[in-house]
Amino acid sequence: xxxxxxxxxxxxxxxxxxxGVNLTIEKNKSTIILxxxxxxxxxxxxxxxxxxxxxxxHILYNNKKNVDIDRFGMLxxxxxxxxxxxxxxxxAFVDYINNKLNFRNKVANSLKEVGLSPDIYKKYPAExxxxxxxxxxxxxAMYKKPDVxxxxxxxxxxxxxxxxxINELILRIIQKKKMTAITITHDIQSAxxxxxxxxxxxxxIVEDSGTCKKLLQSKNKFLNEFLLGVKNLQRxx
Amino acid sequence: xxxxxxxxxxxxxxxSSIGKIILFIFLFFKFLFQPKFYFRSNLKYFINIFFxxxxxxxxxxxxxxxxxxxxxxxxxxxFSAESAIPNIVVLTLTRELGPVLTGLMISARVGSSxxxxxxxxxxxxxxxxxxxxxxxxxxxLVTPRVLSLTIAMPLFVTLVDFIGVMGGYLVSVHxxxxxxxMYLINTIDFLSFADYLSGVIKATxxxxxxxxISCYCGLYSGKGAFGVGSATTNSVVLSxxxxxxSNYILTEIFF
Numbered sequence: 001x002x003x004x005x006x007x008x009x010x011x012x013x014x015x016x017x018x019x020g021v022n023l024t025i026e027k028n029k030s031t032i033i034l035x036x037x038x039x040x041x042x043x044x045x046x047x048x049x050x051x052x053x054x055x056x057x058h059i060l061y062n063n064k065k066n067v068d069i070d071r072f073g074m075l076x077x078x079x080x081x082x083x084x085x086x087x088x089x090x091x092a093f094v095d096y097i098n099n100k101l102n103f104r105n106k107v108a109n110s111l112k113e114v115g116l117s118p119d120i121y122k123k124y125p126a127e128x129x130x131x132x133x134x135x136x137x138x139x140x141a142m143y144k145k146p147d148v149x150x151x152x153x154x155x156x157x158x159x160x161x162x163x164x165x166i167n168e169l170i171l172r173i174i175q176k177k178k179m180t181a182i183t184i185t186h187d188i189q190s191a192x193x194x195x196x197x198x199x200x201x202x203x204x205i206v207e208d209s210g211t212c213k214k215l216l217q218s219k220n221k222f223l224n225e226f227l228l229g230v231k232n233l234q235r236x237x
Numbered sequence: 238x239x240x241x242x243x244x245x246x247x248x249x250x251x252x253s254s255i256g257k258i259i260l261f262i263f264l265f266f267k268f269l270f271q272p273k274f275y276f277r278s279n280l281k282y283f284i285n286i287f288f289x290x291x292x293x294x295x296x297x298x299x300x301x302x303x304x305x306x307x308x309x310x311x312x313x314x315x316f317s318a319e320s321a322i323p324n325i326v327v328l329t330l331t332r333e334l335g336p337v338l339t340g341l342m343i344s345a346r347v348g349s350s351x352x353x354x355x356x357x358x359x360x361x362x363x364x365x366x367x368x369x370x371x372x373x374x375x376x377x378l379v380t381p382r383v384l385s386l387t388i389a390m391p392l393f394v395t396l397v398d399f400i401g402v403m404g405g406y407l408v409s410v411h412x413x414x415x416x417x418x419m420y421l422i423n424t425i426d427f428l429s430f431a432d433y434l435s436g437v438i439k440a441t442x443x444x445x446x447x448x449x450i451s452c453y454c455g456l457y458s459g460k461g462a463f464g465v466g467s468a469t470t471n472s473v474v475l476s477x478x479x480x481x482x483s484n485y486i487l488t489e490i491f492f
Contacts, residue, residue: 051368070371080366083357093370097377099277144370 001062001071001147001180002027003048008057010043017043019204020057025148025197030174030181032191034215035201036226041184042077044201045150048182049074073146077153079137081125087111088121091140110139114169131162135169142173149174151183155190167193188227200226261453265383268375275377283385286347290393297342298397301334302326302404310413322415323423326405327398331428331436332491335397336390337484340443343386343393344476348451351382352472355455356465364456379456383448390444391437398436435491442487443480450476 003025010018017040025031025048035041046052048059049072061067081090089096091110092103108118114135125133134154141149154170155163167190174181174194185191191198198215200208202222208215215223309322355378358364367374402424409415451472458468 046365049369051365069369072369074366074369076362076366078361080362082363082366084354093372097275097278097370097372140370150369 001025001067003148003180003182004058004060004063005044005048006058006060008044008047008059009055010040010047010052011055017204018047021201021204021206023199023206023209025180025182027180028178029196030171030183030194031197031199032195033182033184033199033201034186034188034191034226035184036186039201040204041186041201042152045152045182045184049150070144071147072150073141073144073148074150075134075138075141075152075154077156079125079133081133081137081140083125085124086121087123087125087128087136090125090136091121091143093140094144106143107139110143111136113142113173114139115165131158131165134158134162134166138166138169138173142177145177146179148180148182151181151185153185153187154183155185155187163187163190170194186226202226257457258449258453261456262449264375265379265449268373268380269384271373271376273373273376275381278377279381279384282381283389286385287389287392290343290346290389291396293342293346294339294393294396295400297338298330298335298400299404301338301397302330302401302406303408305329305334305401306405306408306413310409319413319415320423322409322413323405323420324427326409327402327424327428328432330401330405331398331432333436333484333488335394335401336436336439336443337480339390339393339397339440340447340480340484341477343390343444344447344451344473344480347386348447348472348476349469351448351451352455352458352468353465355452356458356468359456359458360460360465379452382452383445386448387441387444390440390447394436394440395433398433435487438491439484439487442483446479446483447476450479 005021005023005025008018008021009016021040021044023033033041033044043052047054050067050069058065081087082093085093085096088104088107091107095103095106104121107121111118111121116132116135116139120128120132120136125136128136138154151170154166158166170181170183171194173179181194183191183194192212195212198210198212199206200215200218200220200223208218208220208223210218216227218224305326306322309325310319313319313321313325355364358378364374364378367377406417406420406424409420410417454468454472454475458464
């Protein structure tokens with residue numbers, strides 16, 4: 001699914017979070033939105049998912065203004081698994097809530113896809129590790145076979161080994177299922193591993209866009225600061 | 238000037254909160270009749286709150302009945318009206334103490350847990366996750382809780398009335414030397430259906446108040462652990478105050 005964000009603005013009270021954002025999410029590509037904490041990345045993601053209302057501008061999904069959000073799946077920063085439900089019920093939530101039965105095989109396949117053993121399907125989120133939670137959350141996001149997957153800081157709170165595992169998993173799933181992926185992150189290493197196109201957001205404005213190579217050669221001060229860190233930038237200069 | 242400004246801010250906050258609660262109640266009724274009704278989560282929630290609350294309710298009932306019998310005896314024996322104790326125990330329990338004490342206990346036992354659970358779900362983005370899974374969070378979270386508690390409260394009060402009367406019977410017969418048959422006959426003869434009904438209606442209203450306030454406090458909680466803590470405290474304080482206020486209004490109506 002191709003998504004075009006046209007001149008989108010969003011404010012909370014007097015705080016302007018996004019100011020005339022323009023960018024395009026290409027079909028079947030992995031798009032990364034980079035930016036410092038508090039620059040409006042999560043808000044942008046929620047606007048695209050239609051979890052928040054746009055103040056100004058438009059978002060077009062395959063050139064249409066309306067979209068069925070069942071075509072979207074989302075991996076939240078901290079998983080956002082439902083504490084009172086088991087792993088199985090979490091993954092198959094859309095079936096569980098609609099009183100559909102016999103989703104165990106489907107859950108087992110989903111767990112296999114994210115590299116988890118089906119033994120954990122009766123466990124509660126509190127009984128599994130952080131890395132496992134992320135993978136269960138990814139399995140839940142993939143369960144309804146979405147066209148577009150939204151990844152909100154997929155490697156936050158994970159150790160380097162688990163981060164790599166999640167990145168590889170995301171890449172493999174996106175390529176295998178031919179999905180459009182939108183990732184927001186401030187983890188440069190992860191972003192470079194999993195992206196095709198990049199957009200750099202700073203204080204609610206898209207400062208730079210392009211491929212990895214283009215962004216690395218950019219002369220944008222804020223982007224260079226973000227990529228290298230202020231101290232490294234001063235040392236290089 | 239600062240004092241006036243603060244009073245003004247508090248007044249605006251109070252009025253906007255009242256408006257939000259009214260809108261919240263309106264939303265509850267709107268979604269109650271919408272086609273997507275999550276039967277499984279309704280039933281699961283009802284069973285959960287009903288059985289987990291029974292021990293607290295039973296203890297409230299038995300000790301209230303026992304204390305009521307003892308205290309009534311202290312007063313009534315001064316003008317030789319001990320025979321009225323069964324009547325007083327049953328009437329006070331069914332019309333007043335049963336619904337009010339049950340309401341206060343349930344607001345602490347169930348209301349606080351509803352507020353804490355929903356507030357935690359909000360803080361940890363679980364409510365956003367529900368939206369991403371195309372689930373009506375109001376029907377999934379609020380409706381089962383409000384319906385369950387509104388239906389469960391009359392059952393709780395019936396239980397408290399019964400156990401309370403039995404508590405009064407135990408103390409009166411075994412401690413104060415009443416005739417057991419006479420005590421039960423006096424209790425049954427004196428109690429009218431209207432007395433029981435007034436308590437049950439009060440309980441239904443209290444159940445609705447507790448569940449709506451708790452869900453509201455949870456959904457509109459602040460961020461982080463402080464937000465969850467405040468939501469829990471606010472839900473218990475606000476529910477308890479509203480129970481006491483509405484109890485007076487309902488008593489005036491049934492008077």
